Amino acid sequence: MIPALPRYGRSIEDRLFSRMMPEPNSGCWLWIGGTNQQGYGQITVRGHTVRTHRLVWELSRRETVPAGLDVLHTCDTRSCVNPVHLFLGTHTQNMRDASRKGRLRVRGTLMNATHCEKGHERTPKNTYRWRSERHCRPCHAAAVLRSKEKA
Numbered sequence: 001m002i003p004a005l006p007r008y009g010r011s012i013e014d015r016l017f018s019r020m021m022p023e024p025n026s027g028c029w030l031w032i033g034g035t036n037q038q039g040y041g042q043i044t045v046r047g048h049t050v051r052t053h054r055l056v057w058e059l060s061r062r063e064t065v066p067a068g069l070d071v072l073h074t075c076d077t078r079s080c081v082n083p084v085h086l087f088l089g090t091h092t093q094n095m096r097d098a099s100r101k102g103r104l105r106v107r108g109t110l111m112n113a114t115h116c117e118k119g120h121e122r123t124p125k126n127t128y129r130w131r132s133e134r135h136c137r138p139c140h141a142a143a144v145l146r147s148k149e150k151a
Contacts, residue, residue, distance in 0.1 A: 012045055016056065019043075020081055028080040039078040056081045057088075070094055076101065 019033035031041030041052030060083035
């Protein structure tokens with residue numbers, strides 16, 4: 001077995017390319033290294049954890065991301081690090097794009113979901129808003145019953 005190169009003896013590019021896997025159908029370069037809770041690739045560089053798609057954008061263009069802009073995906077694949085699929089935009093542009101494509105989530109829930117996680121239909125009568133979030137009335141009622149049973 002060939003011993004692995006020491007972690008700190010490798011360039012950032014070598015570390016990045018060793019953890020990419022091309023996906024032939026979409027053209028994405030999927031990050032197969034560590035990810036954060038949202039599914040974005042991440043890597044430690046000089047003691048700091050950075051998102052891989054942002055790092056790849058900066059390395060491929062040899063410039064830093066300007067303040068106030070984010071690195072966005074044209075392919076909507078969070079683990080993609082193909083520089084061709086990456087572009088700059090504001091956070092607002094990213095949220096509008098996510099909303100338009102039906103993938104906007106607030107605290108894990110799709111904003112345009114037709115049913116809650118338990119399968120209850122999301123209708124105006126069946127939901128209520130609290131602290132700018134939509135909540136399911138039947139799920140809330142069941143949670144209240146469970147808490148009363150425990151007491």
